[in-house]
Amino acid sequence: MEWREDAIVLGLRRHGETSVIAEVMTRERGRHLGIVRGGRSRLQRPVLQPGNEIAIHWRARLDEHMGTYNVEPLKLRAATLMESPGALAAVQLLASHLRLLPERDPHPRLFDGLAAMLDHLAEPLAAGELVLRFELMLLEELGFGLDLERCAATGASGDLAYVSPKTGRAVGREPGAPWADKLLALPAFLSAEGGRPDRAALDAGYRLTGYFLARHVYEPRGLPEPLSRAGLLQAVARAEARVQAG
Structure with a gap:
């Protein structure tokens, strides 16, 4: 058994x-x-870092075996x-999120989202938004997607201010006002x-996704x-403080 495919490194263990x-x-x-034979060598270590894009050639005697990889570098972004x-906290958090998925279960939308955002994580606010949108996509892929497009009470798409913690559906500002203390x-x-x-x-966005991740997944x-979730938000806070001080 063998196949070839491009991949993004999430992590390693000896x-x-x-x-x-x-x-x-x-x-x-x-x-x-x-398994990458010789993966701890001086030549291989810089290639096998989280966030790098590599070409892999997988081989195994049977499909259910772990198998071995031959790897070639495609895009080495880990040093940056x-x-x-x-960015480091974002990559760690994204890897943690992907570990919530069953091994060998294809999720092309999540792969495409991950590949698209890895080159845009250097600016903390941008990284914060990208990872948050990835969390929304992850919830959807896991079967717990939120409906944030229309008010659950009126069907209107404007002035949406809340989300029901029970249904995950958006609620407009006016119809939700009487229950604002119970809504997200x-x-x-x-x-x-x-x-x-x-x-x-x-x-507010991370409190929203965090509620549903905790309820349905964690x-x-x-x-x-994951500790990296708080680490990312701390990086966002520090970056904003620097902007305000400057």
């Missing part, structure tokens, strides 16, 4: 004296593990990502109004929220 087990995300085969605490805030940039978020809007599986 295997024996000189090899590693590489965890990658592919478009057609999802999150996939494989490591220069930014926000919907920042305008995630609704039909669009626009670019500031830090307060990003914080708590049922007995998992804690």
Whole structure:
């Protein structure tokens, strides 16, 4: 058995004296593990870093075996990502999110989203928005998508201000006002109004996705929220503070 595909490195763990087990995300085969012989060598280590794009050639005797990878570099961005605490936290968080998916379960939308955003994580506010939108896509791929386009009560698409914690559906400002203390805030940039978020809007967005991730994913599986999620928000806060001070 063998196949070839482009992939994005998510993580590594040691295997024996000189090899590693590489965890990658592919478009057609999802999150996939494989052994890289000599993966701890001086030549291979810079290639097998999270965020790098590589070409892989997988071989195994049977499809259910872990198999081995031969790898070639395509786009080495890890060194650039490591220069930014926000980008590093974002890559770690994205990898944690993808580990919520079953191994070898294809999710081409998530692969395409990951590939598109990796070159745009250096600016913390941009990274914060991109990862937040990835979380919304992840919830949808896991079967818990939110409906943020129309008011659940009226069907209107304008002035959406809340999300029902029970249904995950948007609620307009006026119909939701009597129950505002029981609803989740919907920042305008995630609704039909669009626009670019500031830090307060990003914080509201992460509280929104965090609620549904905890309810549908983390708590049922007995998992804690990834520490990198708080790390990314801290990087966003520090970046905003520098802008205001300057």
